[in-house]
Amino acid sequence: MSAIIEEPQTQSKQNVIARAFRHYCERHQYWLDRSTPHNTGRWVFTVVLALLYLLRVYLLQGWYIVTYALGIYxxxxxxxxxxxxxxxxxxxDNDDGPSLPTKANEEFRPFMRRLPxxxxxxxxxxxxxVxxxxxxxxxLNIPVFWPILxxxxxxxFTITMKRQIKHMIKYRYLPFSHGKAKYKGKEDSGKVMAN
Structure with missing residues (x-):
């Protein structure tokens, strides 16, 4: 009989926790959605967070393995x-799938990243x-000789970026674009042309 009485109390506790977690997830998603158009503000926040992290590591003189793992990631x-x-x-070359334009007269296609x-x-x-x-x-403060890391x-970094730059040169793509291409029309000389 006591198992029947305890079951609703356990379920109500789980419901409270589930509702709180769902509410937290909704608020988190709301703020992520609000931050989407603010590129500069988001990156300033991340740079400040990174500087605070580096300051903490410098002042504590440790956690070099964590910093190395963060750098690799x-x-x-x-x-x-x-x-x-x-x-x-x-x-x-025989595949008719999507490809990057390689000639000036080909259609402009925006660069689509693997990671937006x-x-x-x-x-x-x-x-x-984290x-x-x-x-x-x-x-997590494992002692290591940090200059080796x-x-x-x-x-x-050098080997990876060299390989990436060679890949970019070989397939002729530039991963940075600033919006749609803008075309200039003919200049208006102000002269009236009569036929």
Whole structure:
């Protein structure tokens, strides 16, 4: 008999937790939707968050492995941001699928990224926030000789960006575009032409 009485109380506690979690998710999504058109503000927030993280790591003199992992993750996000959604290296010349224009007279198609800007920002911000939380746990402060990690990261960054730039040159694409192409019409000379 006591199991029957306790069951509704357990369900009501679960409902309260589920409703609170759902409310939090809705509020979170609301603020994400509101922040979407504000590119500059979003990136300023992320840069400030990154500077706070770096300041914390510098002042505490630790958590270099966490910082190295964060750097590798941000590098992977950046490469996905620079890469086209449909990689031209995977397309055959005989394939009639979508491809990037390679000649001046071909149709202009905007650059579609593998990782859109908003998802890049959101993932980078979450990663920096998680790394900041990791600095509160001493178990994650693994002692390492940090100059070696910096050297590894610089070498990895150089090799990866060299390969990405070669890919961009080979398939003739530029991952940055600022809106639709603008065309100039004929200049109006002010002369009246009569037939």
């Amino acid at each position: 941000l590098l992977n996000l950046f490469i996905a941001f620079l890469t086209p959604k449909i990689d031209p290296a995977l397309l055959d 800007e908003f998802k890049f920002w959101y993932s980078a911000s979450k990663a920096i926030f 790394a900041m939380i990791c600095t509160f746990f001493d178990a 910096v050297m590894y990261f610089i070498i990895l």
